[in-house]
Amino acid sequence: xxxxxxxxxxxxxxxxxxxxxxxxxxxxxxxxxxxxxxxxxxxxxxxxxxxxxxxxxxxxxxxxxxxxxxxxxxxxxxxxxxxxxxxxxxxxxxxxxxxxxxxxxxxxxxxxxxxxxxxxxxxxxxxxxxxxxxxxxxxxxxxxxxxxxxxxxxxxxxxxxxxxxxxxxxxxxxxxxxxxxxxxxxxxxxxxxxxxxxxxxxxxxxxxxxxxxxxxxxxxxxxxxxxxxxxxxxxxxxxxxxxxxxxxxxxxxxxxxxxxxxxxxxxxxxxxxxxxxxxxxxxxxxxxxxxxxxxxxxxxxxxxxxxxxxxxxxxxxxxxxxxxxxxxxxxxxxxxxxxxxxxxxxxxxxxxxxxxxxxxxxxxxxxxxxxxxxxxxxxxxxxxxxxxxxxxxxxxxxxxxxxxxxxxxxxxxxxxxxxxxxxxxxxxxxxxxxxxxxxxxxxxxxxxxxxxxxxxxxxxxxxxxxxxxxxxxxxxxxxxxxxxxxxxxxxxxxxxxxxxxxxxxxxxxxxxxxxxxxxxxxxxxxxxxxxxxxxxxxxxxxxxxxxxxxxxxxxxxxxxxxxxxxxxxxxxxxxxxxxxxxxxxxxxxxxxxxxxxxxxxxxxxxxxxxxxxxxxxxxxxxxxxxxxxxxxxxxxxxxxxxxxxxxxxxxxxxxxxxxxxxxxxxxxxxxxxxxxxxxxxxx
Numbered sequence: 001x002x003x004x005x006x007x008x009x010x011x012x013x014x015x016x017x018x019x020x021x022x023x024x025x026x027x028x029x030x031x032x033x034x035x036x037x038x039x040x041x042x043x044x045x046x047x048x049x050x051x052x053x054x055x056x057x058x059x060x061x062x063x064x065x066x067x068x069x070x071x072x073x074x075x076x077x078x079x080x081x082x083x084x085x086x087x088x089x090x091x092x093x094x095x096x097x098x099x100x101x102x103x104x105x106x107x108x109x110x111x112x113x114x115x116x117x118x119x120x121x122x123x124x125x126x127x128x129x130x131x132x133x134x135x136x137x138x139x140x141x142x143x144x145x146x147x148x149x150x151x152x153x154x155x156x157x158x159x160x161x162x163x164x165x166x167x168x169x170x171x172x173x174x175x176x177x178x179x180x181x182x183x184x185x186x187x188x189x190x191x192x193x194x195x196x197x198x199x200x201x202x203x204x205x206x207x208x209x210x211x212x213x214x215x216x217x218x219x220x221x222x223x224x225x226x227x228x229x230x231x232x233x234x235x236x237x238x239x240x241x242x243x244x245x246x247x248x249x250x251x252x253x254x255x256x257x258x259x260x261x262x263x264x265x266x267x268x269x270x271x272x273x274x275x276x277x278x279x280x281x282x283x284x285x286x287x288x289x290x291x292x293x294x295x296x297x298x299x300x301x302x303x304x305x306x307x308x309x310x311x312x313x314x315x316x317x318x319x320x321x322x323x324x325x326x327x328x329x330x331x332x333x334x335x336x337x338x339x340x341x342x343x344x345x346x347x348x349x350x351x352x353x354x355x356x357x358x359x360x361x362x363x364x365x366x367x368x369x370x371x372x373x374x375x376x377x378x379x380x381x382x383x384x385x386x387x388x389x390x391x392x393x394x395x396x397x398x399x400x401x402x403x404x405x406x407x408x409x410x411x412x413x414x415x416x417x418x419x420x421x422x423x424x425x426x427x428x429x430x431x432x433x434x435x436x437x438x439x440x441x442x443x444x445x446x447x448x449x450x451x452x453x454x455x456x457x458x459x460x461x462x463x464x465x466x467x468x469x470x471x472x473x474x475x476x477x478x479x480x481x482x483x484x485x486x487x488x489x490x491x492x493x494x495x496x497x498x499x500x501x502x503x504x505x506x507x508x509x510x511x512x513x514x515x516x517x518x519x520x521x522x523x524x525x526x527x528x529x530x531x532x533x534x535x536x537x538x539x540x541x542x543x544x545x546x547x548x549x550x551x552x553x554x555x556x557x558x559x560x561x562x563x564x565x566x567x568x569x570x571x572x573x574x575x576x577x578x579x580x581x582x583x584x585x586x587x588x589x590x591x592x593x594x595x596x597x598x599x600x601x602x603x604x605x606x607x608x609x610x611x612x613x614x615x616x617x618x619x620x621x622x623x624x625x626x627x628x629x630x631x632x633x634x635x636x637x638x639x640x641x642x643x644x645x646x647x648x649x650x651x652x653x654x655x656x657x658x659x660x661x662x663x664x665x666x667x668x669x670x671x672x673x674x675x676x677x678x679x680x681x682x683x
Contacts, residue, residue: 011369014145017051020043022149025039028180029200031157035103037101043093048090050088055081057141059135061075062103063100066097072084107136109127111125122201123157124261126264144193144316148190150185155175156181161199161201162183166185166186197268199261203222204220205219206229210237211251212250214251218258232287233294243306264276269326289648296333306325307329308323318420320365320366324384324386331386331390344546348584354387363380364443365381391442394523395524401430404430420439447472447474448526449470450471450527451468451471453468453531455537457514462510466505466517480499482521483517483520521549535560541553542573547580547581566592570603572585586601586605590620595628601617602630615652618656619652625659626656629660631660647681654682
């Protein structure tokens with residue numbers, strides 16, 4: 001399946017001969033009718049002498065009226081075409097004022113109002129514009145290369161909470177006769193349209209102090225509890241302090257607010273006002289499974305304040321400069337706060353998600369050919385690009401890499417939009433490496449090395465021979481692989497496998513046959529690996545190897561599929577103290593088409609006390625749609641009786657029970673289908 005259908009033309013950033021520099025929006029909310037009455041005044045600057053024309057984006061607006069008398073205009077339902085009577089001089093600025101109505105917007109601005117189905121729903125309206133949807137409520141140039149300062153004058157019912165990008169400029173103005181109030185918010189830092197955000201409605205809020213003047217405040221719809229909001233976001237200050245030190249730059253905005261609301265889906269890094277799906281508001285039970293993820297996403301979204309918000313991509317083809325970086329900062333947070341194995345588990349999971357998507361299609365990380373910009377926000381962009389950043393870090397070394405990143409940010413924060421070459425050149429300046437070939441292969445090229453390895457032992461010569469082949473279609477990748485071989489006495493011998501085209505061979509002298517072979521133990525290269533050096537070596541790797549070696553050994557032992565191999569896999573996982581290893585062991589067993597493998601998988605599941613692990617293990621079984629009576633009677637039904645079974649684990653257990661299609665289970669499933677528990681997660 002191709003990434004893009006129909007051979008689309010390449011997409012480029014628009015020219016900015018005339019460019020908006022400031023937007024002042026007066027917005028009056030009409031909640032009963034899901035409308036906004038808007039008056040938007042845009043400051044427009046001439047960058048090229050003689051320029052007279054500009055196109056602004058605005059979809060499905062009604063009652064459009066340009067109040068200026070010095071400009072000809074045509075609104076066609078999607079764009080406002082403007083032609084001034086007199087051309088602009090270089091540096092000249094003019095104001096353009098446009099009145100319009102936003103009526104039942106189909107996207108970007110979501111209204112939530114009580115109705116017959118949800119009579120107690122809190123009333124609210126929240127925006128979410130990425131990647132090119134601001135145009136459904138805000139008249140603008142809806143491309144990231146155009147950034148403006150923002151000003152909002154928002155009028156809403158007087159009992160509403162009103163919050164937006166930037167800072168509140170003055171006390172809210174009440175109009176008692178109209179039953180409304182108006183809030184004036186302003187963002188002085190330049191903002192692309194997709195990062196403009198406002199929220200109006202019935203919210204609770206919690207003030208969480210500040211870090212050297214950067215204020216923290218959290219919001220959620222009425223009905224939530226303040227302690228749950230704090231539980232969700234209580235590490236915000238800690239993450240910011242860590243991030244400033246890691247990136248060598250102060251936080252680039254005067255506040256950092258976070259707002260949860262329904263139907264967001266994930267989270268979004270609007271400048272100084274990150275929005276979240278309300279599923280991230282954690283009660284005590286839900287936090288047991290979801291706090292680790294919530295902290296990681298908190299790190300991801302805050303990283304965008306640097307990568308994406310203050311240092312902005314020129315166009316969507318360079319979106320990896322924001323999303324790949326935010327993903328990799330999650331890995332860094334895991335390393336510094338949860339340890340080496342959690343960091344490696346993030347890398348493992350990121351590689352797995354990228355490899356899975358590559359089964360459907362591959363594309364360059366920097367890609368101009370796409371059907372819609374939203375298509376770019378895939379596993380190539382997030383984990384695939386994050387892995388490429390990790391490879392650059394390994395190639396350069398930590399010191400030069402992080403120094404280059406700090407300088408790159410310092411030079412570009414609130415400056416002109418950036419492209420990938422801006423980043424590459426800064427890395428080269430600090431590493432003195434020529435990275436052109438790396439970027440050609442890994443960023444502008446597509447795919448990754450698929451490596452298949454073999455091992456043999458020459459007892460007479462006491463030599464181990466390793467042969468690795470790149471099996472992917474297309475050209476060979478210019479890589480080398482470190483291999484560590486451990487002999488029976490525990491001596492580790494390091495070998496570097498150099499590839500000649502797609503083939504790499506290494507012959508290593510050892511005192512005795514290796515008992516363990518670790519391929520790329522420092523995780524310097526993104527590649528998939530098929531490598532079975534023999535069952536005895538796999539058993540040792542499963543029990544004693546680094547995390548990647550253990551997980552690879554689990555997969556190979558499951559492929560072997562013999563009772564002995566599966567038993568050794570089970571024993572190694574059972575003794576493993578890291579929850580992620582146990583999850584991946586169950587995942588490997590779930591893929592093995594064997595009743596014995598399923599028996600061992602359920603034993604690991606039932607024995608595990610880690611809340612995150614239990615839910616993930618159930619997901620592996622659910623993904624395989626396993627139907628088995630012993631699974632039902634000896635695992636699923638007993639699990640549902642377990643006191644304190646957390647929410648996601650309970651939900652997945654019920655899903656898997658439903659897959660069994662046993663009639664006598666239907667009353668139980670119906671009972672949980674009407675469960676009114678926290679956030680409807682189980683329901």
